[in-house]
Amino acid sequence: MATPHLALPYIVQAQAQKEVTHNEALNRLDVLVQPSVRDIDRTAPPTEPAEGDRHLVAVGATGAWSGHDDQIAAWFAGWAFFVPAAGWQVYNAADGKPYRFDGTSWRPDTADVGPGAWQIPPINMDWIGLGGGWQNPRYRIDQTGLVTIEGAIQNPTASEDGVIFTLLPGYRPAADLIFPGYSAGGLSRWNIRASGDVEVAASNRLFTSLSGLRFYAAS
Structure with missing residues (x-):
């Protein structure tokens, strides 16, 4: 028997090893009350x-986390897993933002961070922001789930196609998307993957724009 919301185990009459049940309940409380996780995108x-x-287990988990997607993993001399219920909220120490479980997946809690709060992603490979007053790559989501990406990039070394950055969970589309883009050489192509990867193809090292990329995040 356990409590209905946090599944804290009850101590029953004449139970042996009561300390085991009691300690299990304390561990659950320590994990789930005012929860803060180290990250949310680790598989x-x-x-x-x-x-x-504590960590939020990302979709596609492997190893000791396999089969525990979207659960809260906590280390107590071994991994323990906690299945979230709709409405649970955690604070992600990696980006300083709250996330809420909607019954299916973890999403940014836009009610707390404010609608349209911009996320500034780290850029991969040799790409950098264009500079010169142009906006560096960034993205945000509004309360309807519409994601907007904007900014401009350059590559001082050479044209290099591939993943520029990865969207956080909650900002990703339900399926892979393709968008036309503009670069100094003419047209380029943006691939927005369901995994969150933002890929550029047919780019130009002098100038490639991300403006105009808009889509709805997976619900």
């Missing part, structure tokens, strides 16, 4: 977790 467990570390 494999860290190699050297600290006691009490």
